[in-house]
Amino acid sequence: MGETLQNWELLSFYIMMGAYLASTVLYWLWMAVKKDLISNLAALAAIIGLTANTAAIVLRWIVLQRPPLTNGYEFILVFCWGIVISYILVRFRYRIEALGSFVMPVPFLLLGFIVLKMGPAERAAGFLQPALKSQWLTIHVLSAMLAYGAFAVALGLGIMYLLKARSTESMAKGGKETWISRFPQESALDELAYKLVGFGFPMLTLCIVTGAIWANYAWGSYWSWDPKETWSLITWFIYAAYLHARLMYGWKGKRAAWMAILGFAAVLFTFFGVNYLIAGLHSYA
Amino acid sequence: MLALLCTNLVVCNVQRFKKTYKLTFGLKPPRENSHIPQKINTTISGDNAEALQQKTEKTLKKKGFYITQTEEGGQWRFIAQKRALGNWGSFITHIAFVILLLGALIGSLAGFKGYLLTGQGSVVSLQEITVHKGQVKENLAVKINSVEDRILPSRERDNWYTDLSILESGQEVLRDTISVNHPLTYKGITFYQFTYIPGAAFTIEMNGEKHPVTLQIGGGNYYIVPGTSLYLVLAAIDSEAQPPVVLYQVFDHFQEVKRGKLALGQSDNIQDIYTITFDEPAPFTGLHVKADPGVGVVWLGCGLLMLGLLLTFYWRPVRIAGILDTDGEPVLTIGAYSGKYKMGMKEEFDQIVAELRD
Numbered sequence: 003m004g005e006t007l008q009n010w011e012l013l014s015f016y017i018m019m020g021a022y023l024a025s026t027v028l029y030w031l032w033m034a035v036k037k038d039l040i041s042n043l044a045a046l047a048a049i050i051g052l053t054a055n056t057a058a059i060v061l062r063w064i065v066l067q068r069p070p071l072t073n074g075y076e077f078i079l080v081f082c083w084g085i086v087i088s089y090i091l092v093r094f095r096y097r098i099e100a101l102g103s104f105v106m107p108v109p110f111l112l113l114g115f116i117v118l119k120m121g122p123a124e125r126a127a128g129f130l131q132p133a134l135k136s137q138w139l140t141i142h143v144l145s146a147m148l149a150y151g152a153f154a155v156a157l158g159l160g161i162m163y164l165l166k167a168r169s170t171e172s173m174a175k176g177g178k179e180t181w182i183s184r185f186p187q188e189s190a191l192d193e194l195a196y197k198l199v200g201f202g203f204p205m206l207t208l209c210i211v212t213g214a215i216w217a218n219y220a221w222g223s224y225w226s227w228d229p230k231e232t233w234s235l236i237t238w239f240i241y242a243a244y245l246h247a248r249l250m251y252g253w254k255g256k257r258a259a260w261m262a263i264l265g266f267a268a269v270l271f272t273f274f275g276v277n278y279l280i281a282g283l284h285s286y287a
Numbered sequence: 288m289l290a291l292l293c294t295n296l297v298v299c300n301v302q303r304f305k306k307t308y309k310l311t312f313g314l315k316p317p318r319e320n321s322h323i324p325q326k327i328n329t330t331i332s333g334d335n336a337e338a339l340q341q342k343t344e345k346t347l348k349k350k351g352f353y354i355t356q357t358e359e360g361g362q363w364r365f366i367a368q369k370r371a372l373g374n375w376g377s378f379i380t381h382i383a384f385v386i387l388l389l390g391a392l393i394g395s396l397a398g399f400k401g402y403l404l405t406g407q408g409s410v411v412s413l414q415e416i417t418v419h420k421g422q423v424k425e426n427l428a429v430k431i432n433s434v435e436d437r438i439l440p441s442r443e444r445d446n447w448y449t450d451l452s453i454l455e456s457g458q459e460v461l462r463d464t465i466s467v468n469h470p471l472t473y474k475g476i477t478f479y480q481f482t483y484i485p486g487a488a489f490t491i492e493m494n495g496e497k498h499p500v501t502l503q504i505g506g507g508n509y510y511i512v513p514g515t516s517l518y519l520v521l522a523a524i525d526s527e528a529q530p531p532v533v534l535y536q537v538f539d540h541f542q543e544v545k546r547g548k549l550a551l552g553q554s555d556n557i558q559d560i561y562t563i564t565f566d567e568p569a570p571f572t573g574l575h576v577k578a579d580p581g582v583g584v585v586w587l588g589c590g591l592l593m594l595g596l597l598l599t600f601y602w603r604p605v606r607i608a609g610i611l612d613t614d615g616e617p618v619l620t621i622g623a624y625s626g627k628y629k630m631g632m633k634e635e636f637d638q639i640v641a642e643l644r645d
Contacts, residue, residue, distance in 0.1 A: 135446065
């Protein structure tokens, strides 16, 4: 039974990876040929990928009989899920087809990292160390993944904003209309990115707060300046600065877009850089 | 730096308070059309002024708005707001940050943090533990009754357990079993299970005198026989074996001079100087010991921080103002305050306008 489920999980993994790749390629193709059918196929591929992603998580959950949130492989599965669900919600709510071209490569590259860098031992489900046996784990990790998902979509919107702004400037100087002209208005991209950061920021805060409560139970210290803690705080400050600069000084447009990109770079470093470059209390993560 | 940040936040909040209070409790309808928000704005004409006014009131109330209104000079003026608590989000967030830092400061100044690593059966005074922050003032001791590394039938480690007693003036005042994620608090001092190290208890016999010795595996500690340069180290233990077995090493100036294996109760002669007897497995427990009177304040700060952020980003206030000219053909000029969130506000405003025009 366990082995069969593990095989299904592996199959789900490769379906998910293939679907995310297909979605990325189709979105890029759509930008070139401008056929709605291709855009719809790209969205369908993203939905198939998300379904397979969900299946991979659920199957692993059944095999382990606990939420699969305790090693790098499991985190990436949930990280991808957070990104794609955020993307699909935004895609269907705001009808921004081009967003997929910039967001869907992120989960594909994350899964590529698993394939290229993680051996079977790292992907295997291991026993939980005592510190991880806590109810706080689920809310801590899930809030992080929802925040990271929203920030990934804000990253895509930030890139789109910068491309669109450049294209608008070029057209104002007599340049030709390009595929970028099909992007939504700059103000809409900017405001949507703000909305996503506004959703992700409380989630990131919840992640840090629940982590602190849990750390206080497990290690007797709500804050240890562990590299993961420190970098999640740096990420928090970057997004706090984004929100403050916007609310207090009216920072919009290019500066806000660059901050969304910088924020997601900090997310990636918190996720990968800390895990693979720096040892600390979160070294299992 | 932190003091400056807190000062900045407090000053900022004092300035913000009046405005926030006014936005929540002191909203006044616009006196003229130019005071109605212009960015999101429209006009609605009707046949009957009273009917249009009633419809506007009914629609806004149905959508959860609280309306403040006046009738003056042939005009019905109103300002309506919903989710007024959202105005306080930013204020609460900033205050929460100050409270959080205050809690950390209290913990840092009035608390202590230390650890102890000790064997089963030992009694350790809190005055003797290794402290890396603050000072231990309490005159308590902790007795380690038993230590267990519990392994499940699946071979997965369940947890590390320490059965401990708190002693006050030598008397047991509390006894409980702690494990990772399940600490014990007594009079503001909390004991956290931190680690577990296998160990063994030995009896060293020399010149007819017996000395009890407890050693951790892996050279975590050692025993130097008085008057010699020989030190004894516990290399490994198999507590699961029947009977349990240990592997020991004896060094003289970093040179191994002897190693041996002892089953439970067995003895060995070391260099004709002393004998060693393996008495029993005696695991060590590692506990963090902490007193942090500021932790409650930190949690209050965290709770308020979350509340403030939720109000700011998930409970945005919506304010709509308008003037209905009742003289002549009734015309309602209505607008929404967009703040930094024009797109979402426009959507909500358009829905209201659509209902009014319906």
